[in-house]
Amino acid sequence: MPRFSKSVSSLRSSEIRDLMTLASRPDIISFAGGMPGNDLFPVREIEELFSQLSEKTKQSAFQYGPTPGLPTLLESLGDFLEKKGLPVKENRLLITTGSQQALNLLAKAFIDPGDPVLVENPCFIGALSAFRAHEAALKGLPVDREGISIAALQEEIAHSVKPKFLYITPYFHNPAGLLYTQDRKEALVAALQGEEIPLIEDDAYGDLYFFEEDRLRLQPMKSINPGGIDICYTGSFSKILGPGLRLGWMLAPEEIYNKCELIKQSADACSPSFTQVIADTFIRSGQIDSYIASVRQEYKRRAAAMVAALREHLPDYVEWNEPRGGFYIWLTLPEGCDASRILQIAIEGGAVFVIGRTFDPTPSVVRNNTLRLSYCNNTPDQIAEGIPIVARAIRQICG
Amino acid sequence: MPRFSKSVSSLRSSEIRDLMTLASRPDIISFAGGMPGNDLFPVREIEELFSQLSEKTKQSAFQYGPTPGLPTLLESLGDFLEKKGLPVKENRLLITTGSQQALNLLAKAFIDPGDPVLVENPCFIGALSAFRAHEAALKGLPVDREGISIAALQEEIAHSVKPKFLYITPYFHNPAGLLYTQDRKEALVAALQGEEIPLIEDDAYGDLYFFEEDRLRLQPMKSINPGGIDICYTGSFSKILGPGLRLGWMLAPEEIYNKCELIKQSADACSPSFTQVIADTFIRSGQIDSYIASVRQEYKRRAAAMVAALREHLPDYVEWNEPRGGFYIWLTLPEGCDASRILQIAIEGGAVFVIGRTFDPTPSVVRNNTLRLSYCNNTPDQIAEGIPIVARAIRQICG
Numbered sequence: 200m201p202r203f204s205k206s207v208s209s210l211r212s213s214e215i216r217d218l219m220t221l222a223s224r225p226d227i228i229s230f231a232g233g234m235p236g237n238d239l240f241p242v243r244e245i246e247e248l249f250s251q252l253s254e255k256t257k258q259s260a261f262q263y264g265p266t267p268g269l270p271t272l273l274e275s276l277g278d279f280l281e282k283k284g285l286p287v288k289e290n291r292l293l294i295t296t297g298s299q300q301a302l303n304l305l306a307k308a309f310i311d312p313g314d315p316v317l318v319e320n321p322c323f324i325g326a327l328s329a330f331r332a333h334e335a336a337l338k339g340l341p342v343d344r345e346g347i348s349i350a351a352l353q354e355e356i357a358h359s360v361k362p363k364f365l366y367i368t369p370y371f372h373n374p375a376g377l378l379y380t381q382d383r384k385e386a387l388v389a390a391l392q393g394e395e396i397p398l399i400e401d402d403a404y405g406d407l408y409f410f411e412e413d414r415l416r417l418q419p420m421k422s423i424n425p426g427g428i429d430i431c432y433t434g435s436f437s438k439i440l441g442p443g444l445r446l447g448w449m450l451a452p453e454e455i456y457n458k459c460e461l462i463k464q465s466a467d468a469c470s471p472s473f474t475q476v477i478a479d480t481f482i483r484s485g486q487i488d489s490y491i492a493s494v495r496q497e498y499k500r501r502a503a504a505m506v507a508a509l510r511e512h513l514p515d516y517v518e519w520n521e522p523r524g525g526f527y528i529w530l531t532l533p534e535g536c537d538a539s540r541i542l543q544i545a546i547e548g549g550a551v552f553v554i555g556r557t558f559d560p561t562p563s564v565v566r567n568n569t570l571r572l573s574y575c576n577n578t579p580d581q582i583a584e585g586i587p588i589v590a591r592a593i594r595q596i597c598g
Numbered sequence: 599m600p601r602f603s604k605s606v607s608s609l610r611s612s613e614i615r616d617l618m619t620l621a622s623r624p625d626i627i628s629f630a631g632g633m634p635g636n637d638l639f640p641v642r643e644i645e646e647l648f649s650q651l652s653e654k655t656k657q658s659a660f661q662y663g664p665t666p667g668l669p670t671l672l673e674s675l676g677d678f679l680e681k682k683g684l685p686v687k688e689n690r691l692l693i694t695t696g697s698q699q700a701l702n703l704l705a706k707a708f709i710d711p712g713d714p715v716l717v718e719n720p721c722f723i724g725a726l727s728a729f730r731a732h733e734a735a736l737k738g739l740p741v742d743r744e745g746i747s748i749a750a751l752q753e754e755i756a757h758s759v760k761p762k763f764l765y766i767t768p769y770f771h772n773p774a775g776l777l778y779t780q781d782r783k784e785a786l787v788a789a790l791q792g793e794e795i796p797l798i799e800d801d802a803y804g805d806l807y808f809f810e811e812d813r814l815r816l817q818p819m820k821s822i823n824p825g826g827i828d829i830c831y832t833g834s835f836s837k838i839l840g841p842g843l844r845l846g847w848m849l850a851p852e853e854i855y856n857k858c859e860l861i862k863q864s865a866d867a868c869s870p871s872f873t874q875v876i877a878d879t880f881i882r883s884g885q886i887d888s889y890i891a892s893v894r895q896e897y898k899r900r901a902a903a904m905v906a907a908l909r910e911h912l913p914d915y916v917e918w919n920e921p922r923g924g925f926y927i928w929l930t931l932p933e934g935c936d937a938s939r940i941l942q943i944a945i946e947g948g949a950v951f952v953i954g955r956t957f958d959p960t961p962s963v964v965r966n967n968t969l970r971l972s973y974c975n976n977t978p979d980q981i982a983e984g985i986p987i988v989a990r991a992i993r994q995i996c997g
Contacts, residue, residue, distance in 0.1 A: 201796055201828055201854055202762065204710045204732075210860045219664075232662075240660035242653065254641065261639035261840030263631075265618075296695055296844070296866045303865050307731075311603045328864040332706075333603075363601065397600055429600055441660030443871030445695070445844075455600055461609045465727040466702050467695040471870045472842030 206312065206334055222551050228585035230552040230572040233373060233526055237576075239497060240441050241481070241490050248480045260476040264469045267460055268294025268448075272479040276448060279482055284422035285432065291456035295463065296470045298403055298435035298447030302329040302366075304459040304466070305399055305431060305449070309363040310335045317355060317365040319347050321529075321558030321569070323373045323401065326366050338362065339560035342375055344520065346383030352390050364397040364431075370405035370417055371525025374558045374571035378523050381416050388425050397429040397455070403447075406439050406491050408524040409499040421450060431455060436478050438526075439491050444474035498526070504579035505572065508586035514594055526575040529555070532568040536597040539567055544592035550585040605711065605733055621950050627984035629951040629971040632772060632925055636975075638896060639840050640880070640889050647879045659875040663868045666859055667693025667847075671878040675847060678881055683821035684831065690855035694862065695869045697802055697834035697846030701728040701765075703858040703865070704798055704830060704848070708762040709734045716754060716764040718746050720928075720957030720968070722772045722800065725765055737761065738959035741774055743919065745782030751789050763796040763830075769804035769816055770924025773957045773970035777807075777922050780815050787824050796828040796854070802846075805838050805890050807923035808898040820849060830854060835877050837925075838890050843873035897925070903978035904971065907985035913993055925974035928954070931967040935996040938966055943991035949984040 222229035249257075259269070267273065272294060277287045295301040302325060310316060312334035318326065320339025330337060338359075340351040347367055355362070367387075369379035379387075391398060398420070405417050421432035435447040449459060463469075481487050502522045509519060509528070518531040532538065538554040545551060555569025556562050572589070574582060621628035648656070658668070666672065671693060676686045694700040701724060709715060711733035717725065719738025729736060737758075739750040746766060754761070766786075768778035778786075790797055797819065804816050820831035834846040848858060862868075880886050901921045908918060908927070917930040931937065937953040944950065954968025955961050971988070973981060 201851075202708070202760075202794070203857055204706065204708055204713070204762075206710070207707050207857050207861060210857065234662050237654075237657040237661055240657050242656045242660065246649065246656070250645065255636075257641045257645070258636040258639050259842070261641065261842040262636055263633050263836075263841045296870075299864075300866045307603065308606050309601070309603055311605070314603070325864070325867065332861060332864040361601075363603075395601070437662075441872075442662045443658070443660040445866060445868070445870040445872075452600075458602055458606050458609065462606060462731060465698075465724070465731040466865065467699045467844060468724065469844070471695075471844040471873055473840075473844075473873050473876070474870055477872070 206332070210332070218551065218553060221546065226549060227546070228550045228581050228588070229576065230550065230574070230585060230589070232573055232576055234442060234576055235438060235494070239494050241486070244486055244490070245477055245481065248484055248486070249477060252476070252480065256476060260473040262472055264472040264475060266464045266469050268292070268470060269472060269475045269479065272475045275479050275482040279487070280450065283419065285419060285450060286422065286424040287450065289424060290450050291453050293449045293451070293456055293459055293463065294470045294475060295447045295449055296467055297437065297442070297445045298401065298433045299325050299329065300463070300466070301433040301447050301449040302326050302399070303332070304462045305364070306330050306333040306335070307462050308455065308458040309397070315360050315362040317352070317362045318560050319367055319372070320560055321374050321555060322366070322560050323368055324558055326401070327560055335363070337560035342372070342377060344377055346377065346379035347387065349383070349386045349390055352387070356390070356394055356396070362396055364399055365391070366399040366401065368401040368403070370402050371407060371522070373404065373525070374527050374553070374555065375529045376520060376522050376525060376527040378413060378416055384420055388420055388423065388428065391428045392425065393427045397431060399431045399433065401433045403435045404438055404525040407495055407498055409495070409502065410523055413523055429455060439487065440478060440481060444471070444478060446470060446474055446478055498575060501574040501577060501579065501582065504582045505574040505586065508582055512587050512590035514590070514597070516597065517593065526573050528572045528574065530570050530572065532593065532597055534566065534568055536568045538570045541570070541592045541596045544595055545589050548588040548592060550588040552589060605731070609731070617950065617952060620945065625948060626945070627949045627980050627987070628975065629949065629973070629984060629988070631975055632972055633841060633975055634837060634893070638893055640885070643885055643889070644876055644880065647883055647885070648876060651875070651879065655875060659872040661871055663871040663874060665863045665868050667691070667869060668871060668874045668878065671874045674878050674881040678886070679849065682818065684818060684849060685821065685823040686849065688823060689849050690852050692848045692850070692855055692858055692862070693869045693874060694846045694848055695866055696836065696841070696844045697800065697832045698724050698728065699862070699865070700832040700846050700848040701725050701798070702731070703861045704763070705729050705732040705734070706861050707854065707857040708796070714759050714761040716751070716761045717959050718766055718771070719959055720773050720954055721765070721959050722767055723957055725800070726959055734762070736959035741771070741776060743776060745776065745778035746786065748782070748785045748789055751786070755789070755793055755795070761795055763798055764790070765798040765800065767800040767802070769801050770806060770921070772803065772924070773926050773952070773954065774928045775919060775921050775924060775926040777812060777815055783819055787819055787822065787827065790827045791824065792826045796830060798830045798832065800832045802834045802837055803924040806894055806897055808894065808901065809922055812922055828854060838886065839877060839880055843870070843877060845869060845873055845877055897974060900973040900976060900978065900981065903981040904973040904985065907981055911986050911989035913989070913996070915996065916992065925972050927971045927973065929969050929971065931992065931996055933965070933967055935967045937969045940969070940991045940995045943994055944988050947987040947991060949987040951988060
């Protein structure tokens with residue numbers, strides 16, 4: 200028996216992996232994954248853009264790059280982010296191997312075993328996994344339809360050991376689907392002011408909004424660049440180009456950036472040059488903007504199909520919200536309903552989703568009455584076929 | 599001031615980074631890097647292979663893949679490794695984001711702060727960086743021309759706290775350039791038998807041999823699969839396709855594999871599908887074999903050019919060995935010579951290399967009389983021009 204380190208000896212395989220194996224079966228309609236639809240990737244466009252590159256640029260795609268990222272991508276991505284109002288010049292930009300790596304670097308930069316870390320409840324599973332791998336003491340703060348509970352945050356700040364940071368996904372939250380209101384964002388900034396609690400603002404889905412009127416709500420808190428709060432803004436090419444490129448980024452104050460760059464050096468030396476060249480070309484061609492506009496419409500169509508199916512088939516006692524962007528709809532069942540049993544019946548019927556408890560930073564054995572549905576990787580037809588299976592399973596368990 | 603974790607608060611930027619910036623200057627001849635020559639990458643071949651793939655396969659290049667790697671690459675790479683005699687079926691294969699990530703995953707799996715870890719002295723800088731990031735207490739064991747000192751290893755085993763593992767690069771060692779003898783490999787296996795010290799066998803350069811007669815010496819210890827020793831065999835596409843793909847692998851016993859896969863999940867979810875599709879296609883086309891055969895000849899030619907230049911220009915008191923493969927030649931100067939001062943003079947003259955102390959697991963302030971020269975990224979002409987600069991700098995300092 201190898202003598203493993205303390206930090207990993209308790210690591211266990213998550214149930215989500217078995218679920219994903221199931222979700223890839225052709226006879227199952229999957230509302231489980233958070234992956235873009237395969238049919239939506241700009242395959243032809245990228246191939247053509249790549250073929251037009253100079254021999255020298257193509258060669259550089261095969262070569263090591265600097266740890267922070269290829270200079271040309273740092274420049275083009277920097278411009279892309281500045282157009283969103285982000286303070287690129289006052290901070291440092293780091294290209295990461297997916298935004299999952301950004302979370303892992305930040306976890307390693309800040310967390311000693313047992314350190315308290317604040318997250319939303321529910322919370323993105325990849326963040327939970329990165330923070331748990333560094334033995335954080337996770338504390339989940341509840342969210343409502345407008346964002347994280349400010350009262351719960353203030354209570355935490357007033358009465359507990361100072362947390363190492365607060366991690367949130369304010370824009371089309373995964374898994375809860377919610378979009379923070381402008382008021383809630385302002386209240387959050389006010390509550391953190393001068394508290395020396397860095398904020399990790401994860402914005403993987405913000406580009407996928409369905410309504411122009413939400414543009415203000417989508418403005419990153421990082422773009423306000425409020426004095427007195429260290430905000431680390433993370434983003435990803437996964438939803439606006441393709442997760443298979445494994446490219447994300449972090450925009451952070453210099454001191455935090457420096458530590459993360461050093462950690463990245465020992466983690467994987469640099470992110471893939473090959474896909475960095477692709478992403479850079481995609482941005483510089485301007486095609487990224489038209490591509491995002493087109494997938495935005497497609498996800499809106501898929502979301503509308505799911506909303507229509509849920510309206511038609513779900514019993515009235517299920518609470519949920521129409522999505523305003525992103526990939527997810529979050530269902531809350533009456534207390535006492537067991538989402539695990541619903542999942543089991545749905546799988547037998549031919550549909551799969553993720554139970555809400557998976558996203559709970561400190562999973563309760565008592566409450567198991569929420570679930571997440573993804574519409575991102577399904578055609579309207581598949582949605583129309585699959586939602587009745589889920590609805591029937593809910594009725595069978597909850598009455 | 600952010601409150602960083604204990605494990606990173608002491609991390610400092612390494613001097614090697616500034617050196618690499620210098621090495622990329624067009625007016626400097628660089629013997630510093632360990633990167634393949636840009637002109638050697640199979641750019642046209644890969645572009646053509648990719649264009650012939652099915653639409654479905656191209657789409658999969660944009661999508662998330664399973665954490666352990668794309669099944670098709672696990673299969674083709676598994677066959678590639680089995681042909682080398684590696685026990686693929688009795689172990690588990692994990693695709694990593696460069697072999698640097700494999701070292702990082704193993705470091706996290708095994709090392710608690712302060713745990714002793716055995717390495718060669720000198721040792722690959724990426725390994726040192728991964729182990730230091732996990733706060734290992736590094737112990738360097740000397741190498742001679744045949745491999746690691748077995749006496750020093752036995753002494754360590756007999757009298758010290760049991761180390762978490764032993765890390766070695768037996769095949770065209772970076773930086774020392776040496777190739778373990780068959781006898782030394784056998785003695786090493788015998789010394790580790792039943793000691794419960796896992797062996798990390800890093801084989802990033804083994805394919806780049808110059809002499810057919812060395813095939814037996816190049817046979818991995820992992821291929822003997824000796825009972826009683828957990829061997830984790832790591833490798834990389836960096837030297838046989840391109841480092842910009844960021845793809846490596848680890849072949850490890852199941853228990854160790856399982857931990858590393860869980861850690862990888864939280865580190866970056868999966869390695870880039872895009873470059874995995876490329877690597878898979880390259881292997882399946884059979885072109886990988888002819889490509890390796892061609893770069894092998896090219897590196898042999900470059901090595902010969904450096905050997906000729908060193909023979910002509912180096913003073914007799916410098917000790918060095920003709921390389922039998924890989925990228926590097928290791929120079930040992932008389933004791934008391936200061937390689938840092940030599941480097942400074944060489945830079946002024948227009949050539950750069952890495953001083954040997956950089957690769958010392960516990961750098962001594964007293965001894966600084968070794969240096970590493972790379973010939974991998976230089977034409978014979980550049981070598982003929984650059985080596986006299988280094989030789990002059992040596993004479994200037996050492997007399």
